[in-house]
Amino acid sequence: MKAILVSAAIIGAVATLAVGATVAYYSDIETSSSNTFTTATLDLKADNKDGTQVIHITRANMSPSAHWSHSYGGQWILRNAGSIPGKFKVKITNIKNYENNTVVGVCSNPEIKAGDITCGSGIDQGELGSLMYGKWMENPTGYSPAKGWPGTPMFNPINSAKDVVVDGIVLNPGDIFSAYLDLEWDTHSGTQDNLGQGDSLEFDVEFSLEQVH
Amino acid sequence: MNKILLSLGTIALVATVGIGGTVAYFSDVETSSQNTFAAGTLDLGLDNASNLSSVGSITQTWSTTNWAPGETQSGTLYVHNAGSVAAAHAKVAFNYGDVTGAGPASTVHNPGSSNLGAMIQASTVTWGTGADLVHVADIEGQYLSNIKAHGAYTLPSGVNPTAEKPLNIVWTFDTSADNNCQNRTVDVTATVTLTQD
Numbered sequence: 001m002k003a004i005l006v007s008a009a010i011i012g013a014v015a016t017l018a019v020g021a022t023v024a025y026y027s028d029i030e031t032s033s034s035n036t037f038t039t040a041t042l043d044l045k046a047d048n049k050d051g052t053q054v055i056h057i058t059r060a061n062m063s064p065s066a067h068w069s070h071s072y073g074g075q076w077i078l079r080n081a082g083s084i085p086g087k088f089k090v091k092i093t094n095i096k097n098y099e100n101n102t103v104v105g106v107c108s109n110p111e112i113k114a115g116d117i118t119c120g121s122g123i124d125q126g127e128l129g130s131l132m133y134g135k136w137m138e139n140p141t142g143y144s145p146a147k148g149w150p151g152t153p154m155f156n157p158i159n160s161a162k163d164v165v166v167d168g169i170v171l172n173p174g175d176i177f178s179a180y181l182d183l184e185w186d187t188h189s190g191t192q193d194n195l196g197q198g199d200s201l202e203f204d205v206e207f208s209l210e211q212v213h
Numbered sequence: 214m215n216k217i218l219l220s221l222g223t224i225a226l227v228a229t230v231g232i233g234g235t236v237a238y239f240s241d242v243e244t245s246s247q248n249t250f251a252a253g254t255l256d257l258g259l260d261n262a263s264n265l266s267s268v269g270s271i272t273q274t275w276s277t278t279n280w281a282p283g284e285t286q287s288g289t290l291y292v293h294n295a296g297s298v299a300a301a302h303a304k305v306a307f308n309y310g311d312v313t314g315a316g317p318a319s320t321v322h323n324p325g326s327s328n329l330g331a332m333i334q335a336s337t338v339t340w341g342t343g344a345d346l347v348h349v350a351d352i353e354g355q356y357l358s359n360i361k362a363h364g365a366y367t368l369p370s371g372v373n374p375t376a377e378k379p380l381n382i383v384w385t386f387d388t389s390a391d392n393n394c395q396n397r398t399v400d401v402t403a404t405v406t407l408t409q410d
Contacts, residue, residue, distance in 0.1 A: 031405070032290050040395070
């Protein structure tokens with residue numbers, strides 16, 4: 001009986017080896033390696049800075065003047081620091097018009113005479129933004145739309161520029177572009193300009209660069 | 214008694230010799246020689262262009278730099294059976310390590326880890342050429358991260374000996390990729406296997 005069991009075990013082992021051999025057909029493996037997918041960069045720098053702080057321009061003690069006689073504008077140098085072209089966009093946002101009266105809610109005499117009835121502390125109480133205009137140019141020296149800037153985008157008054165996107169310029173990698181916001185207070189008829197006495201105007205300028213599709 | 218036994222033994226010996234002499238007729242011997250059993254070969258070769266001499270591995274079938282969302286990258290991996298035995302099946306698997314690169318330069322965006330592998334889609338995948346061209350439905354439309362997780366895919370057909378078949382893949386950088394995908398690199402390895410069975 002023991003001999004029979006040993007024989008059966010040997011047969012089993014041989015059968016197993018035979019099955020193992022059955023699945024060991026030929027095969028070969030090769031690879032395609034170093035398939036690298038490297039993405040591009042799209043990076044706008046305003047005055048050589050990133051982020052939202054960029055630069056603040058402050059103009060004090062402004063007054064109306066003849067057309068083209070005085071600009072309170074500001075200039076930013078934009079650069080495509082990325083590796084692909086980008087569509088340049090700019091918009092003026094977050095516009096605030098303050099009255100800044102000594103006594104909140106009480107208009108100054110010149111303002112009262114000009115018909116000002118909004119002299120509270122809110123961001124919509126002042127009138128300066130309705131008296132000034134803004135115009136995007138390449139530089140402060142004159143009317144020089146360049147690099148495909150669509151005309152000379154103008155907002156009169158500057159309040160009307162709120163959240164309006166100005167685009168049409170493509171900045172290639174390394175391109176540097178000067179954007180000058182000509183901000184002027186032209187004289188108006190009558191006492192209308194007195195509405196802006198003591199007022200202040202604040203706004204943000206948002207530059208962006210989007211991938212060209 | 215002893216004489217009787219000796220006589221019987223002598224008879225038996227003579228009889229045996231007599232029978233031996235009976236089978237020693239004419240005979241001849243020849244051989245069937247050089248019966249050789251030569252094993253075949255199954256030898257896979259890869260190339261980035263049609264090449265019936267290719268053996269071994271290859272690099273940079275699909276590689277791109279300065280890649281932006283919406284752009285595509287097409288490449289063809291030619292799978293050559295340089296052996297003498299037909300490969301009944303062909304398989305391909307894709308793998309990649311960590312996504313590398315400094316990421317976006319701007320501090321505006323979250324510099325967190327990139328999901329670049331989930332943004333690269335195998336938008337078109339074909340196997341074969343001409344009338345034998347078929348789309349590889351299992352891979353087509355899948356994103357690289359899912360393709361990696363799946364493991365090996367069995368291609369629609371094998372490769373005959375001394376023949377080749379192209380595996381063409383068009384990779385698309387998904388337009389939903391965010392800025393965290395900027396300035397990143399993913400290094401992909403495609404492993405092809407030919408099997409006899």
